[in-house]
Amino acid sequence: MDGFVNLLKPPGISSHEAVQRVRRLLGQKTIGHAGTLDPAACGVLVLACGQATRLVEFTSSLVKAYRAQVVLGITTDTLDATGQVTSHRPVSGLTAADVAAVLPAFVGEIWQKPPAFSAIHHRGQRLYELARRGEEVDIAPRRVQVHDLRLLWFRIPCFLLEVKCGGGTYIRSLCADIGQTMGPGACVLTLVRTAVGPFLVGDSYTLAELEAMTQAGDTSFLQPLEAGVEHLPAVTLAAGAGARWQHGQAVGAGDLAQMPPGLAPGYDCRVYTGDGRLAGIGVVAAGVPAEAWHLRPRKVLRY
Structure with a gap:
């Protein structure tokens, strides 16, 4: 199970305890969270499941509302x-x-x-x-x-x-x-956290709701991997570049079928395959000459 869960953390439990409860509910060990909430606080606690745990660091720049x-x-x-x-x-x-x-x-x-x-x-x-x-x-x-x-x-x-x-x-x-x-x-x-980037308190799920949905076989609470990184610019790999990317190799501008204007060294980007699957996160690295930049993998995801 890969993706993000928008949990409505209740007051009185720590963020760690909330994660532990969801691990038991979903029967999945690989779950983390993006941004601790005080035990006395409630509201949006973004949980990352499976491969989403590898994307948590990129959620730190999301604006939070309280x-x-x-x-x-x-x-x-x-x-x-x-x-x-x-x-x-x-x-x-x-x-x-x-x-x-x-x-x-x-x-x-x-x-x-x-x-x-x-x-x-x-x-x-x-x-x-x-x-x-x-x-x-x-x-x-x-x-x-x-x-x-x-x-x-x-x-x-x-x-x-x-x-x-x-x-x-x-x-x-x-x-x-x-x-x-x-x-x-x-x-x-x-204290109530009302939003973490696109994750809004009005769209969050309580622990009881997650339990009921899980028992019914309903996983619609799971948001795609893109949900936590949609604030990053997106590029699409050209045919033939996917294999090199999957092996952790950098790709050049010529290996991209689609990219936004204005990319500069230091920019993190979402990297997609030609058929629209998220392949990971790359960082733009300078080249010689300057226009010969390349995209170096930071996170390579299975797809």
Whole structure:
């Protein structure tokens, strides 16, 4: 079984546990996920089955969308409602305009410090393991991309925020930083991931739905391999070039029956056979002279 599954992860289980449950449901060991969701969060968790696991790395550039319900005046050690309260400050007098006024500072490429309670590795251990033992780690800030922030509603002390961002962005940290900028601090009450690129929460399947469909022999929940990489430009191999590609050999521009204009060194591309099957992912490599570029295989898929 090869393809992607748009799972509606429920709150209360880790992404790893969600993967384990789907492995048992589908009777398939080779399943991974594209982008961890916190245990307390719910929403879109993109699962990769079979050969799709080899394409997960190319989903990292997909834009992710979230809706976060935030409470002002309360901070916790986990930056959400699951943690221990570390401060409680008054918020009287704050308005929706006050929230809206600080949001532009958090749009674009920003520096962000990941939460202490996160799955990031530090010297062979997860940060949350160290945090649970009370060990403090100086976490270096990272550059992340926030594409859009919108205030959907405000009712003191809470507000609802819609976020569109790149991979590696921690919504808990973002909301905590917004609260700190406003003064009283803040933490996330609820968090829903509403989209990962083309995978939308409205099209996702619950674990119960997957179980029922699997028992009925219905695999329509499985999306094709292309679903996770459709944001990449596509090229088509000419007749005779497929065998070389399958053996991991580079192909030149003359070996392509179809290609989009403007390809340049460093571009990743979907590679198709002449009959429309996805053969893998290639990267454009410079040649000598420059116009003699070639396509080097990054992932070769069985077909």
